[in-house]
Amino acid sequence: MEAMILAAGLGTRLRPLTNDKPKALVDVGGQPMLERTAHRVVDAGFEHLVINVHHFADRVKKVIEEKDGFGAEVSISHEVEKNLETGGGIKHADPQFRKEGPLLVHNVDILTDLDLKALHDAHDESGALATLAVRPVETNRYLSVDERGHVVGYGDPETGEEHLVTDPQGPTEKVDFIGVQVISPRIFDLMTEEGVFSIINVYMRLIAEEGEAVRTHRADDALWIDIGTHERLEKARRYVEGKKEKKEENLLQG
Template identity: 45%
Template sequence: MTMKAMIFAAGFGTRLYPLTATRPKALLEVHGTPLLELIITRLRWYGFRELIINVHHFADQIIQFLEARQYFGLEIQISRENDHLLDTGGGLKCAAWFFADGAPFLVHNVDILSDLDLRALYASHLHTKALATLAVSTRPSTRCLLFNQDSVLCGWQNRQTQEQKIVRLADAELLPLAFSGVHVIDPALFAFMPKQEVFSIIDVYLQAAATHRIIAFPHDHTRWIDVGKKENLARASEIVQALRQKEGW
């Protein structure tokens, strides 16, 4: 089975300004290598051969970069969000045609670096036959997803405002876990997407979780960092060095 993946690379990189004033976040370098190349390299290393990348901010730079690298020897398609950003849910919906084969696929934010075993995440999703499997951890985060004792998504919480949205009842206290920007999705999720263009994938998950299983994939034992924050760039370089040594690329 050919494994497919999508990379979210359309964002403005506002938190990284002024580094993103003249180039897209996806092409910011960490330890001498653009973020997009790092994510593509890891996906290829774990056996993903067909990718689609959404683009908006400095889209032509990303396309020129891929052409110069001969698309890293993979089948890579581009999903252009020309007029405006579609957010994570809308961006995925726009690329739905790429996943018409009905097989589960992986989605990866371009500004997330980790040593998460992507093959294990994908295999776990196939085993549980969930609608989606979300990489999560117990790290500090203002917004968390709430899971029951069976690792099934039941709601969402803003720890700062104490706002909660519960979509599935549970017999015990729910466990708050932070979403890590990496997930595996069954194409059946597209049936839950709204008609509008711009929306968050988290909202779709919460709607679907009322009747279908969205499963947690905890990875507290792994390295993980959000490179979308300037203060994390130095530590990101350390993670890249560790990744190259561990995975051999």
């Protein structure tokens, strides 16, 4: 199995921490987020990792080399001129993939205990173009899903207004995408977008124009912390430190 870790982000909201390092190398619990994410992905059975880099790319490459690829075969997709966002980054990495099966795509700035193998297997059985891990809505940047769990629209990030791109089956529910997904490799034949673009925009176009199915996988009970702001980064650090302290306490009691 293979996976992509989206690690090219600038981390502008984390400045000054990211003045001399990319967001992927921000420390949580004694580990850079890239290392922490990669180990979870590898532990779930993904033996080939594609990692995109841009901001302080050489530093990211050095960590990958020093950590011996986190125990996996690693291919680097270097976005030299600019960060291509999620869709552009995935498309740019096309030559790096083996495409022997579905591709797990994991944002590097997400701390989660989601069962990645279960997400992969759920997608593999569905026949959908993509399967997105989601949780109850907290923001205006939501997705609309129908009673089948299919994505049928999105929320305007400014106003929160719902925009449906296809007719839903039954009532709709608003959910947040948590930055972990599984994608069919046929996506590469369907992406006509160029340059910098979001993968969510690709899905909306393909749902509307081609009738493609993009399904959701509920992650309501999973840990999920997006470390993209100082406040949430500190929350993630407190969580990890709390787990360490509890583990040490259990060892002492044992």
